[in-house]
Amino acid sequence: xxxxxxxxxxxxxxxxxxxxxxxxxxxxxAQTANNNNTFSAGTVTLGAVAGCSNTINNIxxxxxxxxxxxxxxxxxxxxxxxxxxxxxxxxxxxxxxxRFTAPGLNLSATPSVLxxxxxxxDTRNVTxxxxxxxxxxxxxxxxxxxxxxxxxxxxxxxxxxxxGPTSWN
Amino acid sequence: xxxxxxxxxxxxLAVALGVGTTLALFSDTATSTNNxxxxxxxxTSERNDGDPVPGPMFYVTSAQGATPPPTSIPGTLPxxxxxxxxxxxxxxxxxxxxxxxxxxAWLTSIEASMHPGGYLPMANKLWxxxxxxxxxxxxxxxxxxxxxxxxxxxxxxxxxDTTKIPLHLSSNRHMKFKVHFDIGADNSYQGxxxxxxxxxxxxxxxxxx
Numbered sequence: 001x002x003x004x005x006x007x008x009x010x011x012x013x014x015x016x017x018x019x020x021x022x023x024x025x026x027x028x029x030a031q032t033a034n035n036n037n038t039f040s041a042g043t044v045t046l047g048a049v050a051g052c053s054n055t056i057n058n059i060x061x062x063x064x065x066x067x068x069x070x071x072x073x074x075x076x077x078x079x080x081x082x083x084x085x086x087x088x089x090x091x092x093x094x095x096x097x098x099r100f101t102a103p104g105l106n107l108s109a110t111p112s113v114l115x116x117x118x119x120x121x122d123t124r125n126v127t128x129x130x131x132x133x134x135x136x137x138x139x140x141x142x143x144x145x146x147x148x149x150x151x152x153x154x155x156x157x158x159x160x161x162x163x164g165p166t167s168w169n
Numbered sequence: 170x171x172x173x174x175x176x177x178x179x180x181x182l183a184v185a186l187g188v189g190t191t192l193a194l195f196s197d198t199a200t201s202t203n204n205x206x207x208x209x210x211x212x213t214s215e216r217n218d219g220d221p222v223p224g225p226m227f228y229v230t231s232a233q234g235a236t237p238p239p240t241s242i243p244g245t246l247p248x249x250x251x252x253x254x255x256x257x258x259x260x261x262x263x264x265x266x267x268x269x270x271x272x273x274a275w276l277t278s279i280e281a282s283m284h285p286g287g288y289l290p291m292a293n294k295l296w297x298x299x300x301x302x303x304x305x306x307x308x309x310x311x312x313x314x315x316x317x318x319x320x321x322x323x324x325x326x327x328x329x330d331t332t333k334i335p336l337h338l339s340s341n342r343h344m345k346f347k348v349h350f351d352i353g354a355d356n357s358y359q360g361x362x363x364x365x366x367x368x369x370x371x372x373x374x375x376x377x378x
Contacts, residue, residue, distance in 0.1 A: 028373040030274065032214040033366050034261050036284075039295060040362040041354070042250030068265075076360075077252050117348040158254025158352060 007166045042077035046153050052128075061099075062134035069126045071151040079153045080165040081124045082111030090130075091145030099136035102128055103168040111152040113164040124151065170171070208271035212336065212371050217262040217343065220244050226259035226346060253294075254352040263369050264341040273374035276301075276334040276342070278323035279312060281365045288361035292317035294351040295363070301344050310343060316348075316365065323370055324354050336371060344369065 044162040052069035073081055085105040092100050105128060114124040126149055132140075154169055159165045174191040215222040220234065228234035229251075234244020248257045267273050279299060284288065295316040300308040311334060312326035326334060336342050346367065 027377055028208070028210040028272070030210045030212045030270070030371050031368050032212045032263060032371075034214055034216060034226055035366040036225040036233075036235050037367060038225065038229050038362065038364045039227060039248075039291065039348070039350075040250055041230045041291065041350070041358045042252055043359045044356075045359075046262045077251050107308060113173060155252045155254075157252035 002113050010056045042075065042155075044075040044077055044079045044153050045073075045157050046081070046151055047072040047074045048077055049149065049151060052126075052149050059132045059139070061132055061136040062128070064131040066127060066129050069128060069149045069151075071124055073122045073124070073153060074120060075153065076089065076120060078119050078156045080156050080160070081115070081118045081122075082113045082152045082164070082168070083124075084111050084150050084152065085126075085128075085150040086150075087145065088148070089145035090143035091140060094140035094143045095135075095137040096139075099133045099140055100130070101133070102130045102147050104129060105147070111168055114151075117156045117160075118153070126151075190226055202212065209269060210272055210274055210371065210373050211269040211275055212263055212265050212268075212276075212369065214261050214263045214369060217260045218246055220246055224346035226261055227257065227348065251350045253350055253354040256347065256349040258345055258347040261344045261346060261367070261369070262341050263336060263344055265336045265338050265371075267339050270338060273338050274336045275369040275374055275377070276326060276336050276344075276371050278325050278370045279319060279344075280323040280368050280370065281316060282368070283320055284364040284366075287361070287363040287365075288358075289317075289320075291354075291358055291361050291363045292320055292365075294354040294358060296349045298347040298349075299344060300347065301334060301342055308343075314362075319367075320365070328336070335374065337349060339373075 015038075027120050048071075050070045054067050056065065071081070073079060083106065085102065085104075085107050087100070087102060087107065088102075094100075105126075114126065118124065128147060128149065130147060140148060154168050156165065159167060206218050216224055216226045218226075221236050221240070221244070224234050224236050224244055228247055229249060231243035231245070231247050233245055236242045246259070248255070263276065283292070293315055296312060297316050297319060298310055299312040300310050303309045309329055311328060312324050314324050318324055328334060334342070
């Protein structure tokens with residue numbers, strides 16, 4: 001009987017404590033909202049390269065030519081557009097090398113800036129002047145060479161020196 | 170025996186007469202009714218950078234920032250599309266109007282909720298800082314975190330000296346939201362969108378120092 005009273009007392013104390021505890025958190029509160037905040041990231045994209053898939057066969061020492069590579073900037077953000085070029089194949093190394101050339105092309109790993117900041121719909125062009133030296137010997141007969149053009153684009157916002165981007169990646 | 174019975178009856182009669190006398194006294198009552206009405210706490214808010222209200226603080230196009238129909242007044246401060254490294258600051262004025270509130274408030278936290286279909290990872294690249302004046306002084310930072318943290322639940326706000334931020338009855342407070350798009354956001358974030366609601370929480374000031 002005595003034990004039952006103790007249990008009942010403890011229960012009463014516990015319930016009271018819970019009520020007091022609940023009361024401590026019963027402050028009035030209110031909330032206000034500002035809805036529909038939209039954050040949309042823009043895009044930096046390039047369209048397909050035009051005029052730059054040429055196959056020129058049977059060139060002879062002394063031949064030279066020109067073609068234009070054009071790209072359209074299709075992103076929604078303003079961007080810097082640049083290019084890098086590569087040359088490869090036996091034709092670049094035959095006869096001691098230097099017989100098949102593309103003077104003025106940027107062959108470094110760092111893109112060359114093409115014009116100012118580009119916006120959607122703007123185009124950029126690279127003119128490729130190639131030459132097969134008249135001095136090329138028989139070592140070059142039947143050899144092939146390639147000239148690759150890669151366009152690069154990078155956001156101009158928060159990434160500009162005034163004349164180009166601070167970083168290309 | 171009869172004499173005893175007579176005496177007893179007399180006594181009973183005397184008591185009955187006595188009670189009857191008591192009920193016949195003049196009397197009166199005066200009642201005073203005490204009414205208790207619990208107060209209310211409500212806070213409201215509007216964007217406040219010169220834009221028409223109501224409307225969102227952050228929007229990409231003027232159309233997105235327009236007031237609701239039928240007014241549909243275009244927003245005047247679109248952020249434009251966000252590029253990594255971009256930062257934009259907008260102001261939310263929080264009010265404690267007597268039209269619906271009867272007590273002062275402490276501003277305690279800010280949270281956010283995301284609309285369905287948004288690109289949740291973008292919330293990990295948007296850093297949010299909250300500023301408000303302390304006393305009569307300049308703005309001070311009272312809270313910060315990735316937007317994803319605000320989406321996860323209330324982010325506590327307080328002055329740098331850890332004191333509470335008051336919003337007295339019939340007053341207002343400018344809360345500046347500064348949002349920065351992490352320069353480290355890679356191409357996977359291109360073209361992605363996130364729409365959120367910002368919510369400011371408060372608690373009663375009376376009896377709650």
